[in-house]
Amino acid sequence: MTPTAPAPTGPPYQQVPLSTLAPERQVGIKLFLRTGKDRYVLFLNEHSLLTTTKIDRLKQNSVSHLYLNTCDRHGYLNYIKKNLTAILSNPALTENDKASIIYETASDITEELFLHPCTESIDQTRNLVDCMIDTITQSPKTSNLLMMITNQDYYTYTHSINVGIYAIMMTLKTLPSISxxxxxxxxxxxxxxxxxxASIPTSIINKQGALxxxxxxxxxxxxxxGTELAWDMGIRNPxxxxxxxxxxxxxxxxxxxxxLSRxxxxxxxxxxxxxxxxxxxxxxxxxxxxxxxFDALKIIKGETPEHFDPELINPFILLFGKQ
Ligand SMILES: [Fe+2]
Known part of the structure; x- marks a missing residue:
């Protein structure tokens, strides 16, 4: 360990579960050890590799969390985005941490997608969806947690994540043999x-009241x-x-x-x-x-079959039943 830096002052520190840090990689931000109430010492600088030996030594000392300076939060999210597959495949990661990491990374990636739609943001979204589906299919508990942590404040990007999570779960329920x-x-x-x-003025998207x-x-x-934008970004899948x-x-x-109907x-x-x-x-x-x-499902049921396929209403309602 390298507890050589003086106890930093300034903004508060934020916990980083050790299980979210993959071995033999650079995290790219400073990470601290908590040594007492409001006392933090530098453990790893932004240029150093987090080696397996360092991780093992922390575990031997029963350390389960490191800390980052909150101003480095964006750097930590970038690290998670780049290493999502390796991080989510860590068997030591709790189901709660998995669900939080997925939702938080999804928020960051989809917000970026709507602000700056480009091929790179599509690639990041594709990687996120792939990782999310791998996790959902391997861990029913993480799927339930993901359904529960959907954000209740409406933004176009949180809406896209919430719909993405619900719709993936509904597809698994209604098309169980899908590849x-x-x-x-x-x-x-x-x-x-x-x-x-993303192509509609924000004054219309965020307008309070009727259009x-x-x-x-x-x-x-x-x-x-949306189809034109997707095409421009190289999406060809029908x-x-x-x-x-x-x-x-x-x-x-x-x-x-x-x-279109029926x-x-x-x-x-x-x-x-x-x-x-x-x-x-x-x-x-x-x-x-x-x-x-309950009230939302009641409205949707009332609008079936005028608006929705009657064959799908029961599987949809069951999605929100007690797990
Ligand atoms: Fe829409």
Whole structure:
């Protein structure tokens, strides 16, 4: 250990579970050991490798957490993003830590995607969805935790994550024999379903209250704008494009943009529609409260079969039953 630096002062320190740090890699930020109340000593500098020997020595001393300076939080998230697969495959990581890491990384990546949609942000989202699906399929407890930690404040990016999590879980329930590759493709489609909102002015996206006729017409363009943006970023898979284009179609044919009905709407589009409406109802915005799960499911059931496929309403409700 290298406890040579003086006890730092300044902003508070934040815990980093040791299990989130993969061995033989540079974390790229300073990490501290807590030696007493409000006393921290430097353990690893930003240029050093966190070796297996160092990790073992911490474990021998029953140290389960290191600390970072909160101003280095972004650097820590970058480290997690780059090493997500290695970190999530650590058997010592608790289910709670896994769910928090996935949700927090997802928030960072999807916020970046909507602010700066580009090939690199799509690649990061694809990697995130792949890691998330690997974790969900291997650990039912992490899936339940992920369903529980969905953010209740509505932002386009948190909405995309919440819908992504619900829709992946619903796909597993309704298409149990789906291949891993197909699930990962649909999963990326669910995360990207509202990508077109990146092309709509934020004054419309964040408007408090009802949209006027012109704003509403522009908002209805977002599925089409999303497919164009996805195409520009190199996405060619028809299943992904289809989810982006069809998540506002309704079972009776009253949706948009193509007024598709019944079997003309793909399974991915139908699943996304349930999850999209459910998340919109159960999250709060400046002008409306969040509904409870029970009340939201009641509304969605009442709108079936006008808006939603009656064959999917029971599996959807069961998704939110006691686990
Ligand atoms: Fe949408």
């Amino acid at each position: 891993d590759a197909e699930l990962k493709t649909l999963g990326l489609g669910f995360f990207l379903h509202d990508l077109g909102k 006027d006729q012109g704003e509403w017409e522009l908002m209805q363009e977002h599925p089409k704008l 299943a992904i494009i289809d989810i982006i284009l069809s998540h506002h179609e309704r079972y009776s044919g009253s949706g948009y943009p193509k007024k 079997e003309k709407i793909s399974q991915g589009g139908k699943i996304c529609a349930f999850c999209d409406v459910f998340d919109a109802l159960t999250t709060k915005r400046s002008y409306k409260k969040a509904l409870s799960t």
